[in-house]
Amino acid sequence: MHEFFSREPDPLEALLRPHSPAENETLRLAVYAQSRRLLRRRRWIRQFAYAASLLLSFAVGAVVMRMTTPTDSGERGGGSPLISQTDQRADAPRSPTSDDSAPAREWFAFDSENRRSELYFQAGDQYIKDQNDLQSALRCYTNALDNGTEQDLTISSDDNWLLMAIKDARQKERNNAKQGG
């Protein structure tokens, strides 16, 4: 029989008594540092996964949008789908062509510095010709005369009835003003 079991009253006391933990501060700090590194790594992984999922969602959204947006280059001219044809023309510093619509010509006139009066006349003519839009034509002719010279007020045989009427009214207005003054 082993000596420890011959003692009384409790033979296991000597074998099972707790051991003094003594100095374990180094172990405590070292293990804590290791466990904290694990925690941080897990947090970084979680944050990275979150960022990656956001990025993935954005990429998927962009691909879906690209696939569902029509890309007719002839109609859009290869530019941004959010910019209309009219806006592109208004921004473009070029001369109007015979294919340009009346609103496009009006924008050219608006942007032009040297040929503003002439281009307004053309836009007014085209509003009547293409759309019979008298209100827009009246606006363009008025702008043309406002930006034109004295000579532009002279009625010509090439003028249409609307332009003749506006010029006539302007001349009368001017004469009245002279007589009144």
Next chain:
Amino acid sequence: MQAEDRVERERELRRAVLSGEEFAWRTLYEEAFDGLYAYVLWRCGGLRDGADEVAQETWLTAVRRLRAFEPSAGSFAAWVRGIAANVLRNHFRREKQRMRHIQPLQNEPLAVEESREQAERIAAALDALPAHYEAVLRMKYLEGRTVADIAGERGESLKAVESQLSRAREAFRQAYLQLE
């Protein structure tokens, strides 16, 4: 602290640790470290090198598996002790395999060698015990609790606890002597 308060507090700390807050982990760690180390050292028969290794592995396992900790099922200290018991089981299995292939150091002083052998036998005998015997011996010898205290916590009679303690002692004695 009331049981409900303890559960609520540990649940909050667990949530904070899982969301990455280090102070919460530090709180849990500092509160449980000494108790866990004393347990591991006791189970290792006082062998400090083995205890250090087991304690380290236990804490790293705990931080990895914290999501599995459920405060309503038991305290954090008890949960970590459960992890330590598993780590100890694996540790002793590895040690047993290692000792088959390694001869003891010839130049070690006899007293040191005997002391180490005794510590290893204690550790092996504790490892061989069923969990409920190990638990009652732990409460009695490691935690220094009285039979009445143990009976109160378990909701058992004094006589039942004394009887279990007696059987646990005998089981330990048998296991220890078999290893001689």
